[in-house]
Amino acid sequence: MSYSVIRLNISFPIFNPMKNPDILTCFQCGTCHASCPSGKYTSLNIRKIVRDSIKKDISDQPELWMCTTCYNCQERCPRGIKVTDAVLTLRSEAVKKGKILPAHRKVCNFLIKTGQSIPLDDKHLEIRKKLNLRTDEASWKKARKEVKVLLRSTGFDELVKR
Amino acid sequence: MKKLSLFTGCLIPNRYPGIEKATMLVLERLGIKCSYLKEAACCPAPGIYRSFDKITWLTLASRNLVLAEEKDTDILTICNGCFSSLMDANNILKNDAGLRNEVNAHLQKIGKEYRGTIEVRHIIEFLHTDIGVKKLGDAIDKPLEIRAAVHYGCHLLKPTRDRKLGSAECPVFFDELVEATGAKSVPYEGKTSCCGAGGGVRSAMLETSFRMTEYKLDRIQKAGVDCIIDACPFCHLQYDAGQVELEKSGKNYDIPVLHFTQLLGLALGLTSDEVGLHLNEIVNLKFEEKIAQIQNGNKTEI
Ligand code: SF4
Ligand code: SF4
Numbered sequence: 195m196s197y198s199v200i201r202l203n204i205s206f207p208i209f210n211p212m213k214n215p216d217i218l219t220c221f222q223c224g225t226c227h228a229s230c231p232s233g234k235y236t237s238l239n240i241r242k243i244v245r246d247s248i249k250k251d252i253s254d255q256p257e258l259w260m261c262t263t264c265y266n267c268q269e270r271c272p273r274g275i276k277v278t279d280a281v282l283t284l285r286s287e288a289v290k291k292g293k294i295l296p297a298h299r300k301v302c303n304f305l306i307k308t309g310q311s312i313p314l315d316d317k318h319l320e321i322r323k324k325l326n327l328r329t330d331e332a333s334w335k336k337a338r339k340e341v342k343v344l345l346r347s348t349g350f351d352e353l354v355k356r
Numbered sequence: 357m358k359k360l361s362l363f364t365g366c367l368i369p370n371r372y373p374g375i376e377k378a379t380m381l382v383l384e385r386l387g388i389k390c391s392y393l394k395e396a397a398c399c400p401a402p403g404i405y406r407s408f409d410k411i412t413w414l415t416l417a418s419r420n421l422v423l424a425e426e427k428d429t430d431i432l433t434i435c436n437g438c439f440s441s442l443m444d445a446n447n448i449l450k451n452d453a454g455l456r457n458e459v460n461a462h463l464q465k466i467g468k469e470y471r472g473t474i475e476v477r478h479i480i481e482f483l484h485t486d487i488g489v490k491k492l493g494d495a496i497d498k499p500l501e502i503r504a505a506v507h508y509g510c511h512l513l514k515p516t517r518d519r520k521l522g523s524a525e526c527p528v529f530f531d532e533l534v535e536a537t538g539a540k541s542v543p544y545e546g547k548t549s550c551c552g553a554g555g556g557v558r559s560a561m562l563e564t565s566f567r568m569t570e571y572k573l574d575r576i577q578k579a580g581v582d583c584i585i586d587a588c589p590f591c592h593l594q595y596d597a598g599q600v601e602l603e604k605s606g607k608n609y610d611i612p613v614l615h616f617t618q619l620l621g622l623a624l625g626l627t628s629d630e631v632g633l634h635l636n637e638i639v640n641l642k643f644e645e646k647i648a649q650i651q652n653g654n655k656t657e658i
Contacts, residue, residue, distance in 0.1 A: 231549050
């Protein structure tokens, strides 16, 4: 659908990195919002997110983080717009500007430190032993080390410090 | 078909090891050869890392994929999040040379290279496709005559363009597996709706996530079931710990939550403890008694 970009010849703040020009074909039918499990209970209105994202920078909107990425909107959009993918792109734009929720920052730091998002605690280590499940410190250590190298290489540790 | 390596992820080994135990026992009983992907790290969780930085997400996922490439095995996942991260990353990297080069430049620093030689499987679609409902049913002596609410979980099915497992609106393959154990998959309103945990919502907005869980649990309870069957430890956690949380607002569900491998374990004659039901937050002894009665061949009233 890239023809719409060329014809319109306009540049939107989020639009370029999104590489998702089909978003311009949205006709605001609201199927996405009607399918949204989160929108039932929160201020997330995915139809508005789609509309606003082509007009302005919405990195500040807390609603971006209320999406469970369930893909209902994307599956049902009659225009075939990759709505959930767009949410992911909008989120990474927000993250680049340092807009990271404290709980997410914490999980990221677990990953940097341990190679896991939910690290093993003492209680569950004991349970693992009781169940005769592997407690393979050498393999885990290697994983930890390599993940650290990769996260430094991609600049992720810097990104979450922002 | 290649042999399989089991990718356990973070949540199962570190919070619900009972699911891991059940999986190992079930695979063994069914004669399916599968060894651990030993040096694996976080998949990494799609909800957060995929949103944060695509290249980081792809790079960490590719490291896990390469570990399996080195063993020349496919990857077997038992979590919808791991399935989604690893399968999507694998598809993207197989098809996009630019991203593949970028990722390989990072992987080079740990002496690895992504080549794109393996596939990523989820235990539900694997059992359905490669083992088959009939063969699974034949392996079961005493059918579990119970009523189950099946929860597929979003990322097992969607995006359908990548999963290629059929319709996400009224899927059937998971129900067929559940019914192969003798259980009845009971229809309920909102069956394909999200449990509320995904996308980093659970970790950052717990209350919000529980509103979605409550929506589901209310409808599941209304349908009158003995248990919930899931295919993902995040959904599992959301339903299991969620019930305890929702008790504070006056709800009383007490519905045991089982990963499919736990249900299958019971159907293959393992005890509730052996499949790790005692490690759940919700421990429903009436349910466990009912299972024991069925396993011991006593007549139960349903
Ligand atoms: S369903 Fe698609 S076309 Fe309709 S409002 Fe949502 S994004 Fe726009
Ligand atoms: S993917 Fe997000 S925005 Fe779309 S329907 Fe699901 S929760 Fe709503």
